[in-house]
């Protein structure tokens with residue numbers, strides 16, 4: 001198969017979807033790897049590093065999209081990239097379509113088969129291609145929160161860990177999955193007073209064991225959140241309902257319960273945000289204020305640490321890239337039900353139930369579309 005790797009063009013995005021190690025694995029299996037010149041530079045990977053492992057370098061994005069059958073990306077395609085997609089393409093990338101009806105429509109019109117990293121599941125129903133980025137985003141969430149609590153940056157002016165004789169700050173993490181657990185571990189490491197909320201009792205049990213008494217776990221309800229908001233200096237939103245738009249866990253009228261210049265970090269912003277007052281921001285301009293509360297809502301947090309993030313992402317995606325390249329999307333999806341869940345759009349139809357519900361269109365089971373496509 002011809003596999004194309006264009007440069008990422010979203011603002012402040014420096015990751016790349018394939019490393020030289022991945023290029024080598026694909027090339028050794030007889031696939032053609034086509035990398036846009038400069039695609040790896042943001043992650044400190046030169047064109048020559050790819051060429052040395054059997055990839056070919058193409059001058060620009062149109063050349064890559066023209067030549068490739070499968071396009072590997074990191075972030076959702078931008079409008080100019082959607083225009084270059086056609087029915088012959090498989091697109092494998094983060095898509096986050098549930099809160100994005102326009103992009104979904106564009107992908108439907110392209111006719112491409114679009115496989116979303118974030119809805120691929122493993123045998124235990126976990127999200128193996130979201131997890132590495134969630135681990136990074138969780139760690140950054142606490143770092144960023146600590147930073148924006150500093151007075152010169154508009155924060156309350158409190159140190160997360162306190163000092164002898166002065167109490168630590170209170171960090172509340174809502175959603176104790178991959179993001180939440182990593183955010184909590186960094187907050188614990190910084191010696192803050194940490195509370196993790198989740199709606200899954202099983203998950204709270206796992207967290208309780210992992211924290212070993214160094215953080216409290218709380219069953220998440222509207223009342224429990226409202227009781228905690230007046231104490232919180234930093235609230236990290238990290239909830240996820242697979243494939244769906246994030247539910248609101250803090251509403252605008254609840255902001256008045258919080259201390260002035262407290263900080264909200266909405267990691268779930270890529271799924272539409274879990275605070276009612278959130279809107280996406282960028283690394284260049286990461287925060288805004290609503291009712292005296294600082295909001296940090298960067299939609300591609302791992303983009304800030306591309307060297308870590310590129311390798312963490314590609315370690316996880318490579319087995320799936322190899323499966324798609326070796327078998328084609330229909331056969332790979334049939335062999336691996338978890339990969340099948342990644343197919344969000346195919347042949348103009350929306351093939352993931354939560355995405356279909358999120359954007360308000362009809363859902364078509366993925367088997368119907370891929371089988372038809374294969375027969376055609």
Ligand SMILES: NC(=O)c1ccc[n+]([C@@H]2O[C@H](COP(=O)([O-])OP(=O)(O)OC[C@H]3O[C@@H](n4cnc5c(N)ncnc54)[C@H](O)[C@@H]3O)[C@@H](O)[C@H]2O)c1
Nearest residue numbers: 134137175177178179198199220239240268271299300301
């Ligand atoms: N902004 C970024 O750069 C970035 C990077 C990585 C991940 N994310 C996003 O972070 C979010 C969390 O990802 P994850 O990998 O931790 O997901 P996850 O599935 O591992 O964890 C989500 C947790 O939220 C819990 N939950 C669901 N509804 C809840 C509610 N109403 N109240 C409390 N808890 C609730 C679930 O039980 C689960 O434990 C996702 O939206 C993901 O897309 C954002």
